[in-house]
Amino acid sequence: MSMVRPSIFSQNNGALFKDIFRVAVFACAVLLIFGSSTIFAQQSSAPAEGSLEYYKALAEKGNAEAQLKLAELYQQGKDVAQNFTEAAKWYKKAAEQGLQEAQYKLGEMYYEGKGMVQDAKEAANWLEKAASRGHQAAKDKLQDIKSKAQDSLKDLNKALDMIR
16 A cells, blocks of 8 residues: 655645645735834834934034024923023024024023023124124114113212212
8 A cells, every 4th residue: 555645735734735835925914014114103203303402412413593493492482491591592503603693592592691690791792693694683772771771870870969
């Protein structure tokens, strides 16, 4: 009697092979789907545009516009705890790169003493820089400061006249 070896593709084994093949194809498809979603999730881990993290990442790389926006977020307390010291730090970085709005805001912060020691000379310096480049609000602020200084000087002269 000769022995007949059954083929793995015989009638009974053929159905089993097809089932194994289907399971393997399904497993590959699942791996592709979940694997690609993991790749997309990793790609979207970058900070969302417009978020605090987004501006901070750009600001730390020296982007003046992002430094200005980050300073405004800190000053306003938007999406972060209000922090005038951080606001002043980022305004200064942007102002040093020549952004008029940052120069103006930094001048205001020096004038008001927010986030730093009040310093009229530094305030005037930054406001002058912004005003000389056409920033209207900086021009108005300088005019207001000069007007208040003149009024104070008049009041001082009146007081001195009364003492004499």
